[in-house]
Amino acid sequence: MIVHFELEQTMKKSLILAAALALAPLAFSADHHHNEAPLDKTAIASETIAATGFVRLVDSESKKLTIEHDPIPSLNWPQMTMRFTYDGEQAIKGIKTGDKVKFDFVQEGRVSLIKHIEKVK
Numbered sequence: 001m002i003v004h005f006e007l008e009q010t011m012k013k014s015l016i017l018a019a020a021l022a023l024a025p026l027a028f029s030a031d032h033h034h035n036e037a038p039l040d041k042t043a044i045a046s047e048t049i050a051a052t053g054f055v056r057l058v059d060s061e062s063k064k065l066t067i068e069h070d071p072i073p074s075l076n077w078p079q080m081t082m083r084f085t086y087d088g089e090q091a092i093k094g095i096k097t098g099d100k101v102k103f104d105f106v107q108e109g110r111v112s113l114i115k116h117i118e119k120v121k
């Protein structure tokens with residue numbers, strides 16, 4: 001389970017990161033709507049989905065971006081704040097908290113994996 005893995009990793013870290021646990025309920029609820037997606041949406045998981053939004057948090061420890069994304073009609077997702085996974089620092093080079101971004105991602109099970117992201121004005 002992705003969520004369990006993240007929590008275990010966090011708990012191995014120093015007490016400073018204990019504060020991150022306070023965000024865990026947010027992460028759970030933010031991911032929740034993905035579980036409710038109809039099966040036919042899961043079936044098209046390899047499809048690249050374009051979206052826009054604002055970066056709210058860069059978590060380089062677990063390679064997640066928290067993004068407040070605009071509605072994504074193709075997935076029937078409302079506007080929301082949720083976490084996206086990225087693959088390596090190079091993938092988000094120059095991206096920081098507060099940036100307005102456009103990005104492409106694929107939905108792999110419960111993981112929303114960013115394929116490309118760039119800052120927009």
Ligand SMILES: [Cu+2]
Pocket residue numbers: 030069077080081082
């Ligand atoms: Cu979402």
